[in-house]
Amino acid sequence: MTQVTDRATRLRSQAAAGISGFARNWLVFIGAVAVWELATRLAASVFFPPPSQIVTTAVELWFSGPASQLFLSETVFDHILPSIGRCLGGWAIAVVLGVGLGTALGRSRTGMEYVGPLFAFFRAIPPPTLVPVFMVLFGLGPGMQVATIIFGAIWPILLNTVDGVRSVDSVKVDTARSFRTPAPYWIGMVVLPAALPKIFAGLRLSLSISLILMVVSELIGSLNGIGHELISSQQQFDFPLMWSWIVLLGILGYGLNAVLLTVERRVLRWQPTRNDDG
Amino acid sequence: MRSLYRNLAGLIGFFLIWEGAVRVGLVPELFVPPPSEVLATTVDLLGQEPFIRDVIATVLAWAIALGISIAVAVPAGLVLGSVAWLRTATRAIVEFLRPIPSVALIPLVLLVVGGGPEAKITLAVYAAVWPILFNTIYALAEIDPVLMDTARACGTSRSRMLTSVALPHAAPFVFTGIRMSAAIALILVVSTEYVAGASSGLGNFILEASSGGTNMDQVLAGTVVAGVIGYLINDGLERMGRRMFRWNEAVGEAAK
Numbered sequence: 001m002t003q004v005t006d007r008a009t010r011l012r013s014q015a016a017a018g019i020s021g022f023a024r025n026w027l028v029f030i031g032a033v034a035v036w037e038l039a040t041r042l043a044a045s046v047f048f049p050p051p052s053q054i055v056t057t058a059v060e061l062w063f064s065g066p067a068s069q070l071f072l073s074e075t076v077f078d079h080i081l082p083s084i085g086r087c088l089g090g091w092a093i094a095v096v097l098g099v100g101l102g103t104a105l106g107r108s109r110t111g112m113e114y115v116g117p118l119f120a121f122f123r124a125i126p127p128p129t130l131v132p133v134f135m136v137l138f139g140l141g142p143g144m145q146v147a148t149i150i151f152g153a154i155w156p157i158l159l160n161t162v163d164g165v166r167s168v169d170s171v172k173v174d175t176a177r178s179f180r181t182p183a184p185y186w187i188g189m190v191v192l193p194a195a196l197p198k199i200f201a202g203l204r205l206s207l208s209i210s211l212i213l214m215v216v217s218e219l220i221g222s223l224n225g226i227g228h229e230l231i232s233s234q235q236q237f238d239f240p241l242m243w244s245w246i247v248l249l250g251i252l253g254y255g256l257n258a259v260l261l262t263v264e265r266r267v268l269r270w271q272p273t274r275n276d277d278g
Numbered sequence: 279m280r281s282l283y284r285n286l287a288g289l290i291g292f293f294l295i296w297e298g299a300v301r302v303g304l305v306p307e308l309f310v311p312p313p314s315e316v317l318a319t320t321v322d323l324l325g326q327e328p329f330i331r332d333v334i335a336t337v338l339a340w341a342i343a344l345g346i347s348i349a350v351a352v353p354a355g356l357v358l359g360s361v362a363w364l365r366t367a368t369r370a371i372v373e374f375l376r377p378i379p380s381v382a383l384i385p386l387v388l389l390v391v392g393g394g395p396e397a398k399i400t401l402a403v404y405a406a407v408w409p410i411l412f413n414t415i416y417a418l419a420e421i422d423p424v425l426m427d428t429a430r431a432c433g434t435s436r437s438r439m440l441t442s443v444a445l446p447h448a449a450p451f452v453f454t455g456i457r458m459s460a461a462i463a464l465i466l467v468v469s470t471e472y473v474a475g476a477s478s479g480l481g482n483f484i485l486e487a488s489s490g491g492t493n494m495d496q497v498l499a500g501t502v503v504a505g506v507i508g509y510l511i512n513d514g515l516e517r518m519g520r521r522m523f524r525w526n527e528a529v530g531e532a533a534k
Contacts, residue, residue: 032371113288114288117285124511124512125504125508126505128472129468129472129481129484132485132488135488215381219384230382233385234386246382249378249379249382250375
């Protein structure tokens with residue numbers, strides 16, 4: 001009984017601390033926006049419109065649609081959703097390829113010796129330099145963008161997976177071997193869980209790379225998408241509009257990372273030495 | 279020795295497959311020239327002065343950007359890592375600024391600072407500051423309390439604690455951050471040159487070569503050179519880190 005009440009008090013105090021921390025974070029955030037508003041109003045620079053103006057532009061841009069589309073405007077369907085789709089689609093393909101290949105190479109003793117330097121070199125190539133190659137191969141459009149995203153996002157996942165698969169505890173290896181664990185169980189229940197922390201570190205890095213490459217590929221060659229709208233608003237000198245796209249990209253980056261972190265915390269909850277700082 | 283042969287075999291195998299795929303006609307030669315042609319172009323370009331100047335412009339911008347990032351992020355990280363209330367106060371702002379993809383700022387930076395070398399340096403600094411900053415803060419939070427208590431019990435002064443306990447402990451983590459930032463800064467420098475059509479640089483060279491759509495050998499040669507630069511930077515920093523922090527086992531652990 002005492003244990004239960006103990007736990008309840010602890011939970012309550014944790015919740016209180018969480019709420020006050022949450023409130024404090026938001027207070028600081030609101031304060032920062034207020035300072036930003038004041039500074040931009042005082043400076044009155046055309047390049048830096050006040051946040052209130054950015055928000056008005058953004059709301060009009062995204063939420064002016066009819067009720068049947070949940071008030072989302074055409075812009076959302078024409079530009080934002082395709083962009084997110086390409087980013088997540090390319091990333092997902094990179095995850096499947098990277099984890100699959102990485103597990104295979106990590107298990108093989110000599111495989112990595114053949115391809116290691118090659119992969120290190122591929123990873124070192126700044127992915128935007130390959131955009132012209134993908135452009136002539138796939139034409140202007142989603143193919144080129146997804147190819148660029150996959151090429152940029154796969155290396156952190158692949159190399160981290162190899163690292164993680166290699167770092168499986170030798171006691172676990174011997175135990176599983178002495179029980180003659182069949183290969184599918186061995187991979188699925190011993191190797192992959194042990195490699196997961198490293199894999200997740202690679203996933204996080206490659207997700208932000210995917211977002212960056214989505215924007216780059218759309219800035220260079222695209223007929224729609226967030227990056228395309230961003231550069232065309234700059235060319236029209238419509239700065240509140242340009243800023244609303246920048247803010248949207250910030251929100252996207254924050255949101256995608258937050259979702260992945262939540263998934264990671266749930267999946268890795270069993271890990272004893274897990275720090276939440278990451 | 280055998281692993282070296284295997285490394286070489288892997289590289290040669292890749293080039294043979296590429297060469298074969300082009301020769302057989304799997305990929306059109308106009309779009310993806312065979313590696314023999316690309317290598318010949320690379321050697322040819324390396325003898326030309328304008329190309330060398332582009333390479334130097336890119337590497338120089340990268341070095342300046344990384345230097346500024348280190349000079350900004352390490353002191354900021356040390357301050358934020360050791361003063362708790364400052365860390366909480368700035369957290370929301372940092373959390374808001376960090377996820378903005380640096381490339382989203384390319385249009386803005388082009389307008390505000392122009393298309394010169396300042397633009398690519400500004401963007402590279404913006405992107406490269408975060409890994410160093412976060413690794414520095416993280417390192418200070420992870421110091422073994424026993425170490426700090428021991429130092430305090432011996433009557434070590436506050437400044438001495440920072441230089442003799444905190445900094446040596448944090449150094450490997452900071453270095454890992456610098457290594458990540460070095461790669462990011464190179465990507466940003468080349469991307470900005472490519473997107474913005476800067477007056478010089480490797481990215482600009484690739485942009486100009488690709489504009490006709492027929493000089494794909496030059497595009498790929500530029501890509502190969504960019505890859506080699508990135509590889510040398512990463513490999514050099516890795517070796518340096520291993521030499522400098524031989525005493526530390528946590529070097530690999532900090533790579534997050």
